[in-house]
Amino acid sequence: MLEVLFASRERRLRRRFEQAAALAPPGPLRDFYAAGMPAFDRPIAQIEFAAIDLETDGLDFAASAILEAGIVCGGARGIVAASATRVRFRAAAALSASSVVVHGITDDAAARALPEAEALARLLPLLAGKPLVAHFADIEAGFLDAACRRVFGAPFVAPFVCTMQLENRWFPRPRAADGLRLGKLRAGYRLPAYRAHDGLTDALACAELLLAQIAHHGCAGLTLGDLVRR
Numbered sequence: 001m002l003e004v005l006f007a008s009r010e011r012r013l014r015r016r017f018e019q020a021a022a023l024a025p026p027g028p029l030r031d032f033y034a035a036g037m038p039a040f041d042r043p044i045a046q047i048e049f050a051a052i053d054l055e056t057d058g059l060d061f062a063a064s065a066i067l068e069a070g071i072v073c074g075g076a077r078g079i080v081a082a083s084a085t086r087v088r089f090r091a092a093a094a095l096s097a098s099s100v101v102v103h104g105i106t107d108d109a110a111a112r113a114l115p116e117a118e119a120l121a122r123l124l125p126l127l128a129g130k131p132l133v134a135h136f137a138d139i140e141a142g143f144l145d146a147a148c149r150r151v152f153g154a155p156f157v158a159p160f161v162c163t164m165q166l167e168n169r170w171f172p173r174p175r176a177a178d179g180l181r182l183g184k185l186r187a188g189y190r191l192p193a194y195r196a197h198d199g200l201t202d203a204l205a206c207a208e209l210l211l212a213q214i215a216h217h218g219c220a221g222l223t224l225g226d227l228v229r230r
Helices: 002-023 028-034 097-103 107-111 116-127 137-152 163-170 182-188 199-217
Strands: 049-056 066-075 078-088 132-134 160-162
Touching (some): 002 028, 028 116, 028 137, 049 116, 049 137, 049 199, 066 199, 078 116, 078 199, 116 137, 132 199, 160 163, 163 182, 163 199
Parallel strands (some): 049 132, 132 160
Antiparallel strands (some): 049 066, 066 078
16 A cells, blocks of 8 residues: 555655756756656665755745855765855845854855856756755745746745654644654753754754664665655
8 A cells, every 4th residue: 555655645745856957957956856766766875965054044935046055965874074064045035134144144245146147057956857855844845946936937846854743643642732842852862962943054953863863763674665754
């Protein structure tokens, strides 16, 4: 039954992936799709993932700007420290004071960042061909989709592993209102406390959390389809 369910989910996502690829113009987004989508039946030991965290100037996908993307690559056996990359996006408008307090990216710092099209051209090759890992992945998926639609006129589609959803699915139990926050979950696995709301640090924190979740769950027989968000 699970194999049938995984196959159905993979077909739906692959269909969306191929439809988006057909809409992508020549350039970075088409190249992203040309790298293909990993199969759900691949053992996780054979998969390289890209953990990503976006810092934004709000939570409205269409109206709020991406300010920073942090990316760290790795696999079930560990994280590749040399892969750590930070990409700064230049906001088209002045940043809201409330968001600057959270992420610490000032107007001056944002002004030295890349325009959105250039930032995406640098970011997309780092993500190509990999499942993407994020904590509450709906945020990253929504902002990347909105940005690609603005710049390329085509959607962004990729398999996402959501560490928040995975925790709730693999280890369900009563929790406090903030019990699924990244820092709280890391503390439960005795992972070190990091400063939050920094794209690169949060991407690393998410990658480490995924490895802890896999180790706690047991990786024998796990495939990508077991991890991908539902």
